[in-house]
Structures are given as C-alpha cells and as structure tokens.
Amino acid sequence: MSGGTVTVGEAARLTGVSAKMIRWYEARGLLPPAARSAAGYRHYGEADIRTLQFVRRARDLGFDVEAIGELLALWHDRDRPSxxxxxxxxxxxxxxxxxxxxxxxxxxxxxxxxxxxxxxxxxxxxxxxxxxxxxxxxxxxx
Amino acid sequence: MSGGTVTVGEAARLTGVSAKMIRWYEARGLLPPAARSAAGYRHYGEADIRTLQFVRRARDLGFDVEAIGELLALWHDRDRPSxxxxxxxxxxxxxxxxxxxxxxxxxxxxxxxxxxxxxxxxxxxxxxxxxxxxxxxxxxxx
DNA sequence: ATGGAGCTTCCCACCGTGGGAAGGTCAAGG
DNA sequence: CCTTGACCTTCCCACGGTGGGAAGCTCCAT
Structure with a gap:
C-alpha cells in the first residue's frame, strides 16, 4: 500500500480523535471494524484517516453519532441527493x-x-x- | 397541622421536580435526608417544598447540582454577602x-x-x- | 380482604468522554 | 537473549442528569 498503515495512536494524532473514541466509534458501528495485524492491533490506511477526519469535523459541528453515521453513508453514496x-x-x-x-x-x-x-x-x-x-x-x- | 406533610409523589407534583430526581438530589447530598414515616416513606413539609421549588428554579436557570448546593447554603445563611x-x-x-x-x-x-x-x-x-x-x-x- | 396506586431500593440505559487496570506486543538497547 | 518502556488490547468505572423498570412493601378505599 502506498501510504503505509498506522496504529490507533497514530491515527488519533493525525485526526484529533482520541484513540479511545476511535475504538468507541467502531464499537458503536459508526466506523467499520478496523483492519487488524496478526497480533490484533488496529491498522488504518489513508482512506480510514480521511473518514476519521470527516467524523471529527462533523462532531465539531455538533452532529451526534447517529447523524454522523447518516452523513458518512451519504458521503459514500455517489448518487446521494444533496x-x-x-x-x-x-x-x-x-x-x-x-x-x-x-x-x-x-x-x-x-x-x-x-x-x-x-x-x-x-x-x-x-x-x-x-x-x-x-x-x-x-x-x-x- | 397548618400545611400537612406530603409524600414524594405529591412533592413532585407541587414542585415540578420528579420524584426520581428528588430522591437523587437527596442521595447526592443536595437536599438533607427527608423525614420518614414509620414505614419508611419520605415526608415533606412546607419548608421542604419551598426548598424544592428553589432547586427547580435554579435548575431551570442552568445551575448545576454543585452550584445549586452553594446557592442553597447561601440562601439559608442570613448573613451571606450578596x-x-x-x-x-x-x-x-x-x-x-x-x-x-x-x-x-x-x-x-x-x-x-x-x-x-x-x-x-x-x-x-x-x-x-x-x-x-x-x-x-x-x-x-x- | 383485596386491588391498585404509591412508596421503597436497586439496577440499567442514554451520550460522549476520560481514567485506569490487567495483560499482550513491539522495537530499541544492553 | 532479555529487559525496558511505549504502545496496543479488552474490560470496567466515572461523570451529569434523567428516565425505565423490577421486586417488594404500604396505604387506602371498597
């Protein structure tokens, strides 16, 4: 992979979402289960980082978890109606x-x-x- | 008796603070332990009702439990500095x-x-x- | 005496976040 | 190789307020 993958801590640093919250968002189903290394460590690629930045920005705008989930789904849907x-x-x-x-x-x-x-x-x-x-x-x- | 004493449910109706929250405020130390009947029922007199109304109003003004506690203490202190x-x-x-x-x-x-x-x-x-x-x-x- | 409303305590949930324990992993340095 | 320390894993607990509900007791009217 072009960019290499990072661990939760790194992802947290890159996105401003704490590692704790990243895991929590995953557990809540807001994020898809992260890829895991053989030892069970979560690993995040560039697309995941972009998703986390999206989540962070939405959170900063006052959206609750449910709304962020809907926004993510629309973001991924190229045919969404604006x-x-x-x-x-x-x-x-x-x-x-x-x-x-x-x-x-x-x-x-x-x-x-x-x-x-x-x-x-x-x-x-x-x-x-x-x-x-x-x-x-x-x-x-x- | 002039006012008679009332149970939690009645106090809740009179003050707009739910019975649940009345018990919770008591547990948190915001309110002194209520008087109890032989069977263990809480009973509230007129002064207690006034206190609950005070709490309700303060809560409606956005004070948190701690601040309400301070306000109650000042309310009871006749020598408080405004x-x-x-x-x-x-x-x-x-x-x-x-x-x-x-x-x-x-x-x-x-x-x-x-x-x-x-x-x-x-x-x-x-x-x-x-x-x-x-x-x-x-x-x-x- | 019985039914139902109301009381008691206790536990669980929400939301979003942080703290911390117990244990596994990884990289660097001796 | 082994230790050290940073980092990861999961799991539990807490916060502030609030509500829901279960299990069990009490009170009052019929």
Whole structure:
C-alpha cells in the first residue's frame, strides 16, 4: 500500500480523535471494524484517516453519532441527493437554535438578576429572592 | 397541622421536580435526608417544598447540582454577602455565554454551508465537501 | 380482604468522554 | 537473549442528569 498503515495512536494524532473514541466509534458501528495485524492491533490506511477526519469535523459541528453515521453513508453514496444532506444539516441547525434559545433565556434572566444585585457585603440579594419566590417568570421581554 | 406533610409523589407534583430526581438530589447530598414515616416513606413539609421549588428554579436557570448546593447554603445563611451569590451567578452567566458562543459558531457554519447547498436531487454537496476537506475553518467572520 | 396506586431500593440505559487496570506486543538497547 | 518502556488490547468505572423498570412493601378505599 502506498501510504503505509498506522496504529490507533497514530491515527488519533493525525485526526484529533482520541484513540479511545476511535475504538468507541467502531464499537458503536459508526466506523467499520478496523483492519487488524496478526497480533490484533488496529491498522488504518489513508482512506480510514480521511473518514476519521470527516467524523471529527462533523462532531465539531455538533452532529451526534447517529447523524454522523447518516452523513458518512451519504458521503459514500455517489448518487446521494444533496437534499438528503441538507435536510440533516437543517435539522441540526434547528436543534442548535433551540438549545441556543434555551441557554440565551437562562443567561438573560441571570443577567437581569445580577444587575439588580449590588453584590457587596450585605445579605439582601434579589437573585436569591427570585429563586425562592420563583413564580414561573421565564424571561419575559424586558 | 397548618400545611400537612406530603409524600414524594405529591412533592413532585407541587414542585415540578420528579420524584426520581428528588430522591437523587437527596442521595447526592443536595437536599438533607427527608423525614420518614414509620414505614419508611419520605415526608415533606412546607419548608421542604419551598426548598424544592428553589432547586427547580435554579435548575431551570442552568445551575448545576454543585452550584445549586452553594446557592442553597447561601440562601439559608442570613448573613451571606450578596457578593457571594452574585459571583456564582456571574460565573454561571460566563459559562452559559461560552456554551452559547460554541453552539452559535456551529450553527453559523452549518447555515453557511446549507445556504450553498442547492438541496435537490443532484449529488453535488458543499456540506459533504466541507466535512471531507475540513481544514480547521472555524466560523470566520462572515 | 383485596386491588391498585404509591412508596421503597436497586439496577440499567442514554451520550460522549476520560481514567485506569490487567495483560499482550513491539522495537530499541544492553 | 532479555529487559525496558511505549504502545496496543479488552474490560470496567466515572461523570451529569434523567428516565425505565423490577421486586417488594404500604396505604387506602371498597
């Protein structure tokens, strides 16, 4: 083989996916079983490395394992309709937007409360008051 | 009795914290061990219910169990400096902002890619191309 | 007294990741 | 040849929160 094959550790270094996670992805079926040496060591060729880089990038974009599996399948399918890929991306975008909105709501509430808290040595604290009173006052507009 | 005491299930209904989580919070030390009936049933009084509501509200604001524990302690301490509470809130805000920024970066990258993907029946797909090529092109400015 | 709702504890699962133990392998150096 | 140390293998455990469910007990209404 042109490029020579590498062990998990090397593959991890080359791709930024930890050896632990590489094995885990394989066990989960995200990656096909790696080739093994006589002694049982996993070995990765150039194509495997490219796959791992794909996985890493997808992971960095917030796709979960299942979605990455679907993306890999589409990647390998030369006849895929780009609409299928786009659909996955868009549902991920929607999920990300949902989570962002939830966190944003929390952050805004807390910022409002922290603003009202003088934050000195005195015990009066609107933050605790809010937590204690806590009528479902989600974020409101102001 | 003024309020009467209630069982876990009732407390769950009153506070929106599931019975399962109430037991778990107790096991984790977030809540003091509940009073028990002769038969071993947990019983909660009005103060306990208020505490659970406090916990629920704090949880909804994105505090983790450890932070909620600290907030509870400060809540019970009449001499607390409000600065201590504010500090916790602010570090939580910072954490939320960090997570929001990370998710926002992912969402923006994906949106950019999805925009470039015509999403029809043809196989050409800039999303997959990006995942495959994936040089660390984080989010950039656009 | 019986049925069913509700309680108890305990275990298992998820997701993605890391830590570490126990043991096998490989290459380098003595 | 043998040791050493880095690396590999598998397996188990943990995290944070949450839910599911089993086995067994209790309580209340009929």
């Amino acid at each position: 609409a299928a890929v786009k659909a996955i991306a868009q549902s991920r975008i929607a999920e990300l937007r949902r989570r962002i909105a939830a966190l944003e709501g929390m952050a805004r509430s807390l910022e409002r409360l922290a603003e009202d808290c003088c934050g000195d040595g005195r015990p009066e604290c609107p933050i605790l008051d809010d937590l204690a009173a806590g009528e479902g006052k989600p974020v409101k507009s102001g | 600065a201590a509470v504010k500090a916790i809130a602010q570090s939580r805000i910072a954490e939320l902002r960090r997570r929001i920024a990370a998710l926002e970066g992912m969402a923006r990258s994906l949106e950019r890619l999805a925009e470039d993907c015509c999403g029809d029946g043809r196989p050409e797909c800039p999303i997959l191309d990006d995942l495959a090529a994936g040089e660390g092109k984080p989010v950039k400015s656009g």
